Amino acid sequence: MDHTQTAEPTRRDFLFIATAAAGAVGAAAAFIPIIDQMNPSADVLALASIEIDLAPIQQGQAVTFTWRSHPLFVRRRTPEEISAARDVKFDDLLDPLARNANLPDNAPATDENRLNRSGTGAKPEWLVLVGVCTHLGCTPEASTATSRQGDYGGWLCHCHGSQYDTAGRVRVGPAPRNLDVPVYTFLSDTRIRVG
Amino acid sequence: MAGSAKRIIVAALLVSAFASATFAQETQAPPPPATPEAAPAGQSGAAAPAPSPNAPPSAATPAPSTEALPPKRMSWSFDGPFGVYDRASLQRGFQVYKEVCAACHALSHVALRNLGERGGPEFSLEQVSAIAAAYKVPADPDEMGKTVDANGMPLMRAATPADYFPAPYPNEKATRAAMNGALPPDLSLIVKNREGHEDYVYSILTGFGQRPPANEKLAPGMNYNPYFPRHQIAMPPPLTMGSVTYSDGTPNTVEQEAHDVVTFLTWAAEPKMEERKRMGFNVMAFLIGFTALLYLAYRRVWHGHHDVGAPGEGQG
Amino acid sequence: MQGPAYTPKNGFTRWLDSRLPIIRFTQENLTYYPTPRNLNVWYTFGGILAFVLGVQIATGIVLAMHYTPDSAFAFNSVEHIMRDVNSGWLLRYLHSNGASMFFLAVYIHMFRGLYYGSYKAPREIIWILGVVLYLLMMATAFLGYTLPWGQMSFWGATVITNFFSALDSLIPGFGTAVVTWLWGGFGVDNATLHRFFSIHYLLPFALVGVVVLHIWALHIPGNSNPLGIEVREPQDMVPFHPYYTVKDLFYLSCFLIVYSYFVFFAPNALGHPINYAPANPIQTPEDIVPEWYFLPFYAILRSIPNKLIGVLALFASLLVLVCVPWLDTSSVRSARYRPLYKQFFWIFVADTVILGYVGSQPVDALLFNTPIPLVWLGRIGTLYYFAHFLLVMPLVGLFETPKPLPNSIAKSVLSTTPAE
Numbered sequence: 001m002d003h004t005q006t007a008e009p010t011r012r013d014f015l016f017i018a019t020a021a022a023g024a025v026g027a028a029a030a031f032i033p034i035i036d037q038m039n040p041s042a043d044v045l046a047l048a049s050i051e052i053d054l055a056p057i058q059q060g061q062a063v064t065f066t067w068r069s070h071p072l073f074v075r076r077r078t079p080e081e082i083s084a085a086r087d088v089k090f091d092d093l094l095d096p097l098a099r100n101a102n103l104p105d106n107a108p109a110t111d112e113n114r115l116n117r118s119g120t121g122a123k124p125e126w127l128v129l130v131g132v133c134t135h136l137g138c139t140p141e142a143s144t145a146t147s148r149q150g151d152y153g154g155w156l157c158h159c160h161g162s163q164y165d166t167a168g169r170v171r172v173g174p175a176p177r178n179l180d181v182p183v184y185t186f187l188s189d190t191r192i193r194v195g
Numbered sequence: 196m197a198g199s200a201k202r203i204i205v206a207a208l209l210v211s212a213f214a215s216a217t218f219a220q221e222t223q224a225p226p227p228p229a230t231p232e233a234a235p236a237g238q239s240g241a242a243a244p245a246p247s248p249n250a251p252p253s254a255a256t257p258a259p260s261t262e263a264l265p266p267k268r269m270s271w272s273f274d275g276p277f278g279v280y281d282r283a284s285l286q287r288g289f290q291v292y293k294e295v296c297a298a299c300h301a302l303s304h305v306a307l308r309n310l311g312e313r314g315g316p317e318f319s320l321e322q323v324s325a326i327a328a329a330y331k332v333p334a335d336p337d338e339m340g341k342t343v344d345a346n347g348m349p350l351m352r353a354a355t356p357a358d359y360f361p362a363p364y365p366n367e368k369a370t371r372a373a374m375n376g377a378l379p380p381d382l383s384l385i386v387k388n389r390e391g392h393e394d395y396v397y398s399i400l401t402g403f404g405q406r407p408p409a410n411e412k413l414a415p416g417m418n419y420n421p422y423f424p425r426h427q428i429a430m431p432p433p434l435t436m437g438s439v440t441y442s443d444g445t446p447n448t449v450e451q452e453a454h455d456v457v458t459f460l461t462w463a464a465e466p467k468m469e470e471r472k473r474m475g476f477n478v479m480a481f482l483i484g485f486t487a488l489l490y491l492a493y494r495r496v497w498h499g500h501h502d503v504g505a506p507g508e509g510q511g
Numbered sequence: 512m513q514g515p516a517y518t519p520k521n522g523f524t525r526w527l528d529s530r531l532p533i534i535r536f537t538q539e540n541l542t543y544y545p546t547p548r549n550l551n552v553w554y555t556f557g558g559i560l561a562f563v564l565g566v567q568i569a570t571g572i573v574l575a576m577h578y579t580p581d582s583a584f585a586f587n588s589v590e591h592i593m594r595d596v597n598s599g600w601l602l603r604y605l606h607s608n609g610a611s612m613f614f615l616a617v618y619i620h621m622f623r624g625l626y627y628g629s630y631k632a633p634r635e636i637i638w639i640l641g642v643v644l645y646l647l648m649m650a651t652a653f654l655g656y657t658l659p660w661g662q663m664s665f666w667g668a669t670v671i672t673n674f675f676s677a678l679d680s681l682i683p684g685f686g687t688a689v690v691t692w693l694w695g696g697f698g699v700d701n702a703t704l705h706r707f708f709s710i711h712y713l714l715p716f717a718l719v720g721v722v723v724l725h726i727w728a729l730h731i732p733g734n735s736n737p738l739g740i741e742v743r744e745p746q747d748m749v750p751f752h753p754y755y756t757v758k759d760l761f762y763l764s765c766f767l768i769v770y771s772y773f774v775f776f777a778p779n780a781l782g783h784p785i786n787y788a789p790a791n792p793i794q795t796p797e798d799i800v801p802e803w804y805f806l807p808f809y810a811i812l813r814s815i816p817n818k819l820i821g822v823l824a825l826f827a828s829l830l831v832l833v834c835v836p837w838l839d840t841s842s843v844r845s846a847r848y849r850p851l852y853k854q855f856f857w858i859f860v861a862d863t864v865i866l867g868y869v870g871s872q873p874v875d876a877l878l879f880n881t882p883i884p885l886v887w888l889g890r891i892g893t894l895y896y897f898a899h900f901l902l903v904m905p906l907v908g909l910f911e912t913p914k915p916l917p918n919s920i921a922k923s924v925l926s927t928t929p930a931e
Contacts, residue, residue, distance in 0.1 A: 036597045037597050486761065497757075
């Protein structure tokens with residue numbers, strides 16, 4: 001077919017390139033809402049933060065809440081459980097990192113670092129963990145006064161046998177990491193906000 | 196050139212004639228909805244069709260025309276392609292809703308957290324939490340699985356920003372029982388749901404207080420409002436001078452209160468309006484520029500090919 | 512008529528071409544496809560329709576990720592989309608206004624066909640497939656409008672599904688059985704909504720399939736053109752790319768400006784406020800009206816006082832379109848050269864606009880400030896609608912003296928004096 005060649009091919013090419021570029025930008029911008037609509041909607045994000053009243057929880061008792069579609073373990077530890085966690089030799093731990101969202105990523109997994117010392121001072125009896133096994137996502141079962149789950153007084157995951165201690169740290173695999181400690185803060189002695 | 200341009204003009208005239216004929220309805224009386232607002236629930240299920248204003252009267256006196264007056268034409272801060280909500284008016288309007296309207300009208304599609312989001316009243320995080328905490332919503336079942344306390348009252352808890360505005364009554368029957376059979380509509384979408392939109396709602400709120408003409412008998416329990424279809428509305432005048440006291444010192448006349456609550460209700464129906472207009476400006480600017488580029492590219496491609504089909508050329 | 516043959520240039524394209532000649536197919540049908548050089552703006556609406564179909568499918572699929580097709584949750588899920596879903600308001604308004612834009616484009620496309628005689632031999636099948644596409648569009652739009660489960664959704668569904676109860680006049684009980692089967696209950700209810708959602712999701716893909724057939728049927732004889740004369744020589748044509756790709760893109764961009772105006776600045780102008788109230792089976796709205804693109808057919812339906820005949824008239828007004836290639840007796844294709852038919856064409860356009868106006872008004876309305884019931888205007892409009900197809904098209908073709916046709920496209924384009 002006859003394409004009339006103009007005397008300035010560069011000017012014509014620039015026009016076509018500019019138009020194509022503008023079109024590509026427009027098409028990409030038009031695609032953003034299509035992709036972004038799959039991100040969590042505003043009502044889902046609103047439930048990303050919950051407040052929990054700690055007063056009804058007795059010493060030695062653990063309660064499971066729902067937070068961001070997952071179980072949230074809140075445990076009020078007995079002094080024996082606290083000292084059991086503190087007596088563990090650091091080198092015996094499978095995962096040396098604290099996995100505490102309130103602390104820097106490289107904080108070591110000491111028992112103190114598994115707590116949140118914000119708000120009203122150190123509260124070693126309160127343990128708040130995301131109840132999702134770090135292996136493949138099952139919900140581990142907690143030891144109680146009458147039923148011991150695993151050999152470390154903490155949690156046992158029945159799916160593949162991972163065991164956690166009284167600070168929620170993994171002691172027997174196949175789970176690779178300690179149970180996560182979420183972002184939370186003490187609003188008062190008896191109230192925390194998670195997330 | 197002349198032929199195709201003529202056709203486009205004729206087509207455009209036809210379309211605009213059609214459009215103005217259809218959309219002119221918007222400025223005339225809203226068609227009377229057969230809503231239970233005007234009808235106590237003593238009637239059975241099927242709503243009676245509205246009597247035609249031109250129906251021949253049975254008595255000697257002429258039947259009154261009870262078509263609603265066209266709504267008052269107001270100008271709003273959010274009118275037009277660049278309109279935005281007046282932030283202070285939204286906050287005052289929320290106060291009017293909360294202190295006056297919420298006794299009877301739900302706002303179920305609006306969440307308390309929306310009060311703090313961009314494009315709305317934009318209360319601070321602390322204010323939103325405080326506002327939320329003042330509301331009570333049904334609590335989850337307790338450890339025994341009960342949802343009522345020892346006296347049979349539902350267990351309640353303080354609301355959080357994630358909750359939606361609680362309704363004044365739990366269901367339609369409870370509402371009608373408390374309202375002498377009337378059903379105050381949910382206000383979340385009222386501005387979009389009524390012909391005349393914000394002007395209509397404003398006219399209703401400020402249209403009370405007139406004496407009905409002699410040939411319109413007011414049914415018992417009804418109130419006269421000429422802006423409402425059939426002129427009789429079950430809602431008593433909700434706003435008076437001083438219904439609320441504004442903390443910013445704005446005079447609390449009926450007109451001001453109505454203006455503020457209508458602004459608030461417009462936001463409640465269209466919380467994304469500001470974002471929509473902002474994006475619209477950007478999209479239009481891009482498209483106009485892109486169309487211009489495409490036009491130049493088009494002429495460039497077709498240069499020398501005596502394009503009969505180009506705009507302005509051809510015989511139509 | 513084929514363009515230059517495609518020859519694969521390298522090893523990979525040779526290998527692919529012998530297994531799945533998709534590049535050859537694209538080159539022959541899109542890149543080199545010979546197209547008459549004189550197509551005007553009215554010929555760009557086919558491409559615009561394909562684009563809008565793509566937009567509707569894309570927005571529809573993402574909306575379906577958030578919508579709940581259950582009568583207890585549907586209305587609230589749409590409000591959830593409008594308020595909470597990221598860009599949900601944008602996707603919803605794109606989809607609802609996209610439907611209106613779809614019909615605007617299809618009406619222009621159909622009127623172009625009627626004006627330029629695009630339906631005439633050998634392009635009858637393209638036209639018939641087009642009518643099928645139009646019917647599928649109408650079904651999809653009707654089903655889609657019920658999904659928000661507003662007052663108009665519910666009552667519009669009730670009125671339209673009740674069409675089939677007119678069959679009771681033919682076979683007692685049959686119509687009611689059909690309607691009950693459609694509803695899945697004793698009235699439009701949850702069961703109806705679920706199945707309407709399923710079919711609404713399905714039909715656009717049927718549309719895509721018929722569009723493929725429509726374009727395939729077009730590519731056999733090739734495009735017609737505004738002169739209505741056959742292509743005679745290679746100078747009559749240009750390759751589709753870049754000539755019509757850039758032209759289609761330009762007019763598409765203009766169309767998008769109109770589309771964007773509605774989406775961003777008047778998103779509810781083409782809809783009805785009543786649909787912002789949840790469906791209430793106990794309370795009928797004062798005036799049940801369909802969306803604007805159905806109004807002319809609504810007027811035809813309401814102009815006939817008999818239920819069964821009114822429904823039949825409605826279906827007949829659509830099916831008469833199928834017969835158009837055989838109703839028009841003229842040997843001249845384009846109305847440019849048919850001075851008498853041209854006038855009747857514009858009268859027909861005005862008739863559809865008038866019917867649309869009648870359909871938008873209450874059934875007992877009067878004609879502006881006169882005491883004439885509007886339904887009489889509707890009856891005249893309906894009669895004229897059928898007269899246009901059944902009388903005007905056959906008779907005008909027989910009696911009119913067409914203008915002399917130009918000899919060739921290239922000569923009429925390239926000559927300095929206009930062919931007119």
